[in-house]
Amino acid sequence: MDFESPDVMKDFPGLYASDVHKAKSNDIEYGEDAEKVTKKDILIGKRKEKKDKKDKERGYAALEGESSAEESYEVSPSKSKKSKSFKFPTKSKEKREKSRDKEKEVTEKKKDKDKRVDKKIEKDKCKVEKKEKKVKSEDWCDIAEVLPIFGVNLKLAIEHGRCHDGIDLPVPVRACIDYVEDYGLTFENVYKISAPKSKVIHIKKLYNQREHVNLVDYDVPTATSLLKMFLRDLPEPVFTSELLIRFEEAGAILNVALREKHLKILVGNLPQHNRLLLSWIITHFYNVTLNEKYNKMNAQNLALCMSSTLQTSHRLLTALLCHCPALFPDTVLERYIYPLTSSSQLPDDPELMEQELQKQESLLTQIHSEMNVGFISKQREELLWEVQRIITQLKRKLKTANKDREQLFEKIDEQQNEEIVENTQITQPSPTASYEPETTPVQISENVEETKSVENVTASETIIVPETNVSDSPNLAVLHKQVIKEAEPEEVEFVESESREFKNALEILQIRNGFLSELRDSFIKQIEEDRAEIAVLKNQLTQRDWTPVYGDANCASLDEIMDLLQKENQILQIKKINLVRQIMEQQEACIDLKTKIDAYSKHNLFA
Amino acid sequence: MSKKPVTQPALHKVIMVGSGGVGKSALTLQFMYDEFVEDYEPTKADSYRKKILLDGEEVQIDILDTAGQEDYAAIRDNYFRSGEGFLCIFSITEDESFQATQDFREQILRVKNDENIPFLLVGNKCDLEERRKVSYQEASDRAKQWGVTYVETSAKTREHVDKVFFDLMREIRARKMEENKTNNGRGKDKNKRKKLKCVIL
Numbered sequence A: 001m002d003f004e005s006p007d008v009m010k011d012f013p014g015l016y017a018s019d020v021h022k023a024k025s026n027d028i029e030y031g032e033d034a035e036k037v038t039k040k041d042i043l044i045g046k047r048k049e050k051k052d053k054k055d056k057e058r059g060y061a062a063l064e065g066e067s068s069a070e071e072s073y074e075v076s077p078s079k080s081k082k083s084k085s086f087k088f089p090t091k092s093k094e095k096r097e098k099s100r101d102k103e104k105e106v107t108e109k110k111k112d113k114d115k116r117v118d119k120k121i122e123k124d125k126c127k128v129e130k131k132e133k134k135v136k137s138e139d140w141c142d143i144a145e146v147l148p149i150f151g152v153n154l155k156l157a158i159e160h161g162r163c164h165d166g167i168d169l170p171v172p173v174r175a176c177i178d179y180v181e182d183y184g185l186t187f188e189n190v191y192k193i194s195a196p197k198s199k200v201i202h203i204k205k206l207y208n209q210r211e212h213v214n215l216v217d218y219d220v221p222t223a224t225s226l227l228k229m230f231l232r233d234l235p236e237p238v239f240t241s242e243l244l245i246r247f248e249e250a251g252a253i254l255n256v257a258l259r260e261k262h263l264k265i266l267v268g269n270l271p272q273h274n275r276l277l278l279s280w281i282i283t284h285f286y287n288v289t290l291n292e293k294y295n296k297m298n299a300q301n302l303a304l305c306m307s308s309t310l311q312t313s314h315r316l317l318t319a320l321l322c323h324c325p326a327l328f329p330d331t332v333l334e335r336y337i338y339p340l341t342s343s344s345q346l347p348d349d350p351e352l353m354e355q356e357l358q359k360q361e362s363l364l365t366q367i368h369s370e371m372n373v374g375f376i377s378k379q380r381e382e383l384l385w386e387v388q389r390i391i392t393q394l395k396r397k398l399k400t401a402n403k404d405r406e407q408l409f410e411k412i413d414e415q416q417n418e419e420i421v422e423n424t425q426i427t428q429p430s431p432t433a434s435y436e437p438e439t440t441p442v443q444i445s446e447n448v449e450e451t452k453s454v455e456n457v458t459a460s461e462t463i464i465v466p467e468t469n470v471s472d473s474p475n476l477a478v479l480h481k482q483v484i485k486e487a488e489p490e491e492v493e494f495v496e497s498e499s500r501e502f503k504n505a506l507e508i509l510q511i512r513n514g515f516l517s518e519l520r521d522s523f524i525k526q527i528e529e530d531r532a533e534i535a536v537l538k539n540q541l542t543q544r545d546w547t548p549v550y551g552d553a554n555c556a557s558l559d560e561i562m563d564l565l566q567k568e569n570q571i572l573q574i575k576k577i578n579l580v581r582q583i584m585e586q587q588e589a590c591i592d593l594k595t596k597i598d599a600y601s602k603h604n605l606f607a
Numbered sequence B: 001m002s003k004k005p006v007t008q009p010a011l012h013k014v015i016m017v018g019s020g021g022v023g024k025s026a027l028t029l030q031f032m033y034d035e036f037v038e039d040y041e042p043t044k045a046d047s048y049r050k051k052i053l054l055d056g057e058e059v060q061i062d063i064l065d066t067a068g069q070e071d072y073a074a075i076r077d078n079y080f081r082s083g084e085g086f087l088c089i090f091s092i093t094e095d096e097s098f099q100a101t102q103d104f105r106e107q108i109l110r111v112k113n114d115e116n117i118p119f120l121l122v123g124n125k126c127d128l129e130e131r132r133k134v135s136y137q138e139a140s141d142r143a144k145q146w147g148v149t150y151v152e153t154s155a156k157t158r159e160h161v162d163k164v165f166f167d168l169m170r171e172i173r174a175r176k177m178e179e180n181k182t183n184n185g186r187g188k189d190k191n192k193r194k195k196l197k198c199v200i201l
């Protein structure tokens, strides 16, 4: 670790190649997406013509590099196809020409340099030529084509348009939500009014090309249309093709509580990225509907606007909006703050510095990976050095702040110790206490938690203390009830001695245990019965000769019927699972109630 | 698009290369902040900027202090590609680090594809004369073979620290002026445009 070996290439010859490879695998993934769009346009003849033209325009040096690259693509037929689809996508003519210009410039420069190259290093050049060529073929790529943010699957979109604050959503999504949350919540008919398509496409391009976009320069309809475009461009619905039917099913459940429960389960089943995106979109839309008074968009209206974009029914969307607080209770639409640039002031707070450092390092990784697929320009190199410089500055600043921070921590530790001592004093019932009554419960409840976690003995003390004090303050009485509720879901009399408490809990558990084993026994019995039935049915099946019922019907109608039946079966299956779940839940509720009843009756006997 | 104002001082980009522990960071920090750190902390990559007077002209220097080896060769190439001049450092107390300079030179030439790239061979830790393993002759022979200058430095005593940075910047500046001349001729640009037009026709 200390003494780094300099000749990486010798030691790990695969390392370099694997990087190039990695870049290619990205291309391929995109290639698949691009194929959809370009298949029509790229006829083989057309493609060849373009290629010839391109080759002619190039200097010989580039031609050499290019041809070798083509050869390597031709090795596998599937690969070459894909690489072509990414090389000649539907680009505007003007842009194509621009990139050609660029390439020409490079070749020109390289030629110049070649002249100066001495014979002495000719050998060295030969040694590395192969690798050099690989890099060349990918130099000066159009990042919008190789690593686009729009129109690729969600995982790639997040990777390509990474937010560096650790929240894995694509940058345009964050930007749109931030903007609409700031300026659009009171905008009449927000999400209903859309912006001119050309404008939205322009911004999409800017994002794909990693140009800086500031949505503040535009308006609310542009932001909403951009978000819609991102969602519409996703190859797969946010709900995933797999779960979409089940979401629709759940959204159609009439019983509100049940619907919520099922939607919750389904949300939990979503892949992490999809869940996050859905939680943000729905929470954001929910915020929009909260401002219905101003924007005239209630859940119904908004759902109508967005259902086609999200490839769902508007019923499901309305349901999600209604259940939003329950489905996504922890979602906070945190504003995305871009990594700092060198013109801005670095933070002074060590914690903020640490955060910023993480952001900058994430950005640096991104820049490197984009460079490795050939997104190289003067500006990009400037950015690379700038980010590196900010990281260095932050590290230095952190280092010097470290000593101060250590001292600070020591101080805080001392203060905390003092506070704990003070707090325990506060909880002692003292009629002469000088604090205000409103603040009392808060302080005490905090204190209960604190001391509870520190030491059990003190916890029981603090709980009991207010009990003796109930008559003194109504606030404390309320608090007392709360404490008991939290500590003991059963409304059993609170027992002072610890052993009594344990006995109580033990009793309840024993009762519960009894009911549960009863339930288990009944299940086992049922399973045995079902098994027996399966055996019987199997027997019948083997004895009978299987003759198709629709032997005479034609194949098409048979297929249709099959399809229909399969779909029906699917739905029935879902319904069945739902019902089974319901039964289980109700059985559990029954046991809970029975346990309570038993516990009560026992205590009444004792009393 | 956003062209920098003309008043912006020239910016020269320098990259420190060499094995781990030879004193790349120590030289950089000595040059930047006049400080010397005794304890060794492996670098990942650090970048610094400083305004200085180079022969009466105000310029900016960007210094990239690298690790002896990046985690990935491709990452290292991203840096090397953007460097305009290189300080290739070894420790005169460690022969291995001197041998390694050969590899660094090759890597740089491969990425820059330019044998005249501004480049200095630097033998650091010359304050540790009693522990010298690489003779002055041996090192300057290699420098001559490469067609570059050899300088011995000490990040500890600050000997020749400014010199290596300033000498390298002068080389970079001269190089840029040369490039400007050829570019200002604009002959090539015109040719290029004509060629393009022909193709379009």
Ligand SMILES: Nc1nc2c(ncn2[C@@H]2O[C@H](COP(=O)(O)OP(=O)(O)O)[C@@H](O)[C@H]2O)c(=O)[nH]1
Binding pocket: B018, B019, B020, B021, B022, B023, B024, B025, B026, B027, B037, B038, B039, B040, B041, B042, B043, B124, B125, B126, B127, B128, B153, B154, B155, B156, B157
């Ligand atoms: N005596 C002496 N020690 C040095 C000199 N330069 C660096 N060092 C020490 O060598 C070690 C490695 O230095 P460092 O700059 O971190 O090496 P790097 O890995 O090339 O960046 C540190 O302990 C430095 O204090 C020097 O010129 N003289």
Ligand SMILES: [Mg+2]
Binding pocket: B021, B024, B025, B026, B041, B042, B043, B065, B066, B067
């Ligand atoms: Mg270092």
